[in-house]
Amino acid sequence: GKEVVIANAIIAILTIGGQQLFSFFTFSCPCHVGQNLIYGLAFLGVPALILLIVGYALNNQTWRLVMGKSSHFEREMSSNWLLKCKLLCFVLCSITGRALVAPVTWLAVTLINGSYYICAVSEYVPVHYYGAAPNVTAAERSRILATFPCGQLVPPELARARDEVILLLRYQSQVAGWLLIAVVVITVFLSYCLASCFSPLSFLHFRYWNSYVHNEQELFDEATEQHSRLYAMQNVRKFFGFVPGSENVKEIRIPSLREWQAISGLAFLKRVDKEHYDYSLLHDWALKERASGKYLRIDEDP
Numbered sequence: 048g049k050e051v052v053i054a055n056a057i058i059a060i061l062t063i064g065g066q067q068l069f070s071f072f073t074f075s076c077p078c079h080v081g082q083n084l085i086y087g088l089a090f091l092g093v094p095a096l097i098l099l100i101v102g103y104a105l106n107n108q109t110w111r112l113v114m115g116k117s118s119h120f121e122r123e124m125s126s127n128w129l130l131k132c133k134l135l136c137f138v139l140c141s142i143t144g145r146a147l148v149a150p151v152t153w154l155a156v157t158l159i160n161g162s163y164y165i166c167a168v169s170e171y172v173p174v175h176y177y178g179a180a181p182n183v184t185a186a187e188r189s190r191i192l193a194t195f196p197c198g199q200l201v202p203p204e205l206a207r208a209r210d211e212v213i214l215l216l217r218y219q220s221q222v223a224g225w226l227l228i229a230v231v232v233i234t235v236f237l238s239y240c241l242a243s244c245f246s247p248l249s250f251l252h253f254r255y256w257n258s259y260v261h262n263e264q265e266l267f268d269e270a271t272e273q274h275s276r277l278y279a280m281q282n283v284r285k286f287f288g289f290v291p292g293s294e295n296v297k298e299i300r301i302p303s304l305r306e307w308q309a310i311s312g313l314a315f316l317k318r319v320d321k322e323h324y325d326y327s328l329l330h331d332w333a334l335k336e337r338a339s340g341k342y343l344r345i346d347e348d349p
Contacts, residue, residue, distance in 0.1 A: 050261075055148045062098065062152040069094070070157075076166035078197035080190050087167025091157055095150035102146030109142055144235070151231055158224030161217040162196075169195045172212050282333035286310070288342060301341040306332065 077086055103109050112135075157163050170193040194200040195209045248256060284290045288300025310328045317325040325331040 051145075055145070058148050059152045062149045063156050066094075066153055066156045066160075070160065070162060074162060076162075076196040078166075078194045078200055080170055080186075080193045083170055083193050083196070084167050087163045087165075090163050091154065091167070095153045098149035098153055099146055102149055103142065106142050106145055108138060112138055112142070140238075144238070147231075151227065155224050155228050155231075158220050158227065161220040164220035164223070165213060165216040166196045168216060169193060169212065172215070282329050285333050285338045286329060288338070296345055298342045298344045300338065301343055303340055306336070306340070309336075 074090055076083060170189045172192055191205065195212050198209065201209045246253060280290055286300070286302060288298060289296045309332050312328065314328045317331060319325055325334065
């Protein structure tokens with residue numbers, strides 16, 4: 048849908064901006080044998096991995112999948128393992144596709160930029176690209192090649208060789224970045240085509256279904272907000288003796304010290320019976336205790 052496309056575009060733009068700022072303020076190649084590769088791959092892979100995890104965590108479908116193990120729907124499908132596997136694969140692919148937007152954007156932008164790749168593999172350039180000092184040992188050659196990302200460390204006589212190596216590595220990095228973008232675009236397009244071909248719905252029916260699911264979720268969220276507010280209001284009224292926002296409050300309840308202690312502190316979600324839970328300490332108090340105690344008329348002088 049349009050909302051998904053817009054959301055993915057915003058994520059991609061934010062990732063590009065974050066990558067540029069991240070590279071400008073934090074990236075500085077060590078230009079040392081053995082450290083370049085680790086440093087470059089860390090800047091390539093670790094942020095992408097973090098973005099992937101964040102993408103999974105921010106997707107509501109992930110938590111629906113994780114928290115829905117005992118759902119009625121799965122119990123109904125327990126006899127049909129093929130249908131269950133198809134559903135799980137579809138949901139996982141959908142979640143993964145959304146989660147990959149940011150890390151793929153990060154990898155593509157960093158590869159097109161080239162700095163990370165140049166830092167990571169400079170010391171592994173083939174020998175024939177380094178013809179200025181052919182008689183040096185392999186260890187010395189690697190040490191010199193490792194300094195190529197840092198132009199100020201390269202001797203003047205090797206400046207031309209350094210430029211050639213940097214151009215070669217930048218070319219490789221940018222080609223890899225554009226290939227990654229092409230592979231992702233083609234994969235996404237083919238996935239949508241296959242999903243549309245195997246969909247049991249027609250085009251207009253699919254649009255109607257999309258609209259229905261969207262409206263149902265919006266209405267459910269509104270009902271959840273109103274229902275929980277009304278339910279919480281009853282418990283708050285029992286504790287304080289009036290409904291918040293009321294204009295004609297005749298009296299208020301004065302909670303006792305024991306009652307204040309009962310609703311204060313930390314608590315986990317507590318099971319009351321097989322079908323119900325206590326959502327908070329105030330909820331637990333309202334279900335167990337009677338609203339007796341001291342009441343004070345508000346027109347009285349305290």
